[in-house]
Amino acid sequence: MSRLILLVIVVGLISGCEKKVKPLPIFGQREVVNGDTVYHHIAKYQFVDQDSAIITNDTFKDQIYVADFFFTSCRTICPIMKTQMLRVYESTAELPDVKLLSHTIDPEYDTVALLHDFARKLGVSSDRWHFVTGAKDSIYKIAQTSYFATAMEDKSEPDGFIHSGAFLLIDKQQRLRGKYDGTKEEDVNRLLVDIKRLRKEYE
Amino acid sequence: MSIVYWLTSSGLEKNMNRFLLLLFLLAIASCSPGNSSGDSVKYQQYFVQGEQLYNTHCSNCHQKSGKGLGLLYPPLDESDYMTNNLSSVICLIKYGKSGELIVNGKQYNQVMPGVPILTDLEIAEIATYIYNSWTHDEGLIEVAEVTKVLQQCEGED
Numbered sequence: 001m002s003r004l005i006l007l008v009i010v011v012g013l014i015s016g017c018e019k020k021v022k023p024l025p026i027f028g029q030r031e032v033v034n035g036d037t038v039y040h041h042i043a044k045y046q047f048v049d050q051d052s053a054i055i056t057n058d059t060f061k062d063q064i065y066v067a068d069f070f071f072t073s074c075r076t077i078c079p080i081m082k083t084q085m086l087r088v089y090e091s092t093a094e095l096p097d098v099k100l101l102s103h104t105i106d107p108e109y110d111t112v113a114l115l116h117d118f119a120r121k122l123g124v125s126s127d128r129w130h131f132v133t134g135a136k137d138s139i140y141k142i143a144q145t146s147y148f149a150t151a152m153e154d155k156s157e158p159d160g161f162i163h164s165g166a167f168l169l170i171d172k173q174q175r176l177r178g179k180y181d182g183t184k185e186e187d188v189n190r191l192l193v194d195i196k197r198l199r200k201e202y203e
Numbered sequence: 204m205s206i207v208y209w210l211t212s213s214g215l216e217k218n219m220n221r222f223l224l225l226l227f228l229l230a231i232a233s234c235s236p237g238n239s240s241g242d243s244v245k246y247q248q249y250f251v252q253g254e255q256l257y258n259t260h261c262s263n264c265h266q267k268s269g270k271g272l273g274l275l276y277p278p279l280d281e282s283d284y285m286t287n288n289l290s291s292v293i294c295l296i297k298y299g300k301s302g303e304l305i306v307n308g309k310q311y312n313q314v315m316p317g318v319p320i321l322t323d324l325e326i327a328e329i330a331t332y333i334y335n336s337w338t339h340d341e342g343l344i345e346v347a348e349v350t351k352v353l354q355q356c357e358g359e360d
Contacts, residue, residue: 075316079264083272121274121313 024169024198027148027176041174042146047103047132047139050115055101055132057174064198065099066191067168068182069143069151071106072118076158077165081182085167086122089129091192097172097202098195100129103143105151105163107133147176167191171198246331246343253332256325260318261296261333269337275313277306280337289334289341293349294356296326323350 028040047055066088070078085100092098104110110118115131133139143151143163150164169178169191178194181187258267265271269280279285284306285292291300299317303310321329327346334341 073314075263077263079272079276082275083266086272118275123273 021197021200023201024171024177024194027179039173039175042170042176043142045134045138045142045146047134048112049126049130049132050112050119051126052112053126053130055130059130060099060101060170060174062172063097063099064172064195065101065170066195067101067103067147067170068166069103069105069139069147069149069163071104071159071161072110072114073106074159074161077183081165081167082122084182084185084188085129086124087188088167088191088195089124092195093128095195095199097199098128102129102131103139103151104131104133105136105139105143105161107136107139148179169194169198172202246335249328249331249343250335252325253328253330254336256321256329257332260321261329264315269333274309274311277304277309277311279333282306285333285339289330289344290352290355292333293326293330293344293352296329297321297353298356323353326353 026039030037030039032038042057044057045055049055066085068081068085070081072078085102089100092100104115110133112133115133119126119129119131140151143149147166147168149166149168150162152162153160154162165181165183167180167182167188168176169180171177177198178191180191180194264276265279266276269278271278277284284304295315295317297317297319299315301314303312305311324346327344327349330344330349333339334344
């Protein structure tokens, strides 16, 4: 009898494995409008990148992108995040539809010139990795309401800000499809796998 | 809470690992011919403590691998600046450094914040760790030497 149960479990497991890979979750609230499901998506934005180019939602039209929030003078988690984001940058080099978007949460200090210098020192190109600045309130608002990431000023913190080290995976319909800890190598490995999974949805 | 932590297997395992690591290091220390100071156990203690302090205060930017990050944070694994400027390195660990810095012919210019809370002993431990990791092999950096150097740091307060 126990053997039979074991057999059933094993067969169940094997057939479970053969199923199609589950699509990535779609984060946020959804509502049904006229019979169609409308998902949470990234709100309209307009920022300026390290080359003074205007960056809007249209910049990432038909693109998958990974977003994060940082500032250049941060000495706590940001250097780790940038090391990990650089890994993402390097491992997606051959993927024409994958881009990166880093928002500064200290736009008063992180000017376009400074972001330009930062990107140059990191050795990355602006056509694949945009470092953007803009109105502080707009950046904080989009972080919290669109990307579900923490970003705000806090004078009691050592660097003057609190922010999460999250990397956010956005699909071609501007929907949030994954959230990863950008300070943890294993979690960023998961992101790299998920980028491939997400690209498969569009094949 | 901490009692629960100590009782959990992962806690025990962690301590066991640390204990084994210490044993291992002691074993190496007792076998190695000994460095210039002739005090290998002390060297190993400094090295182990130094590694922990390095991971707390330095590795965010300079990386555990010592490779730094682009032209933002200079490497430590291979660094002519470190080799030629032990005194400056001791000073900048405590007091930080700003302005241009040339490492292996490349120009860096990112402010490095110091860690003024570090004691002379802790700086000696960090120095011993970084000066004996990767490509470096300088032996023990004595706390007396660090104390002497720190009294002479220039304009970095």
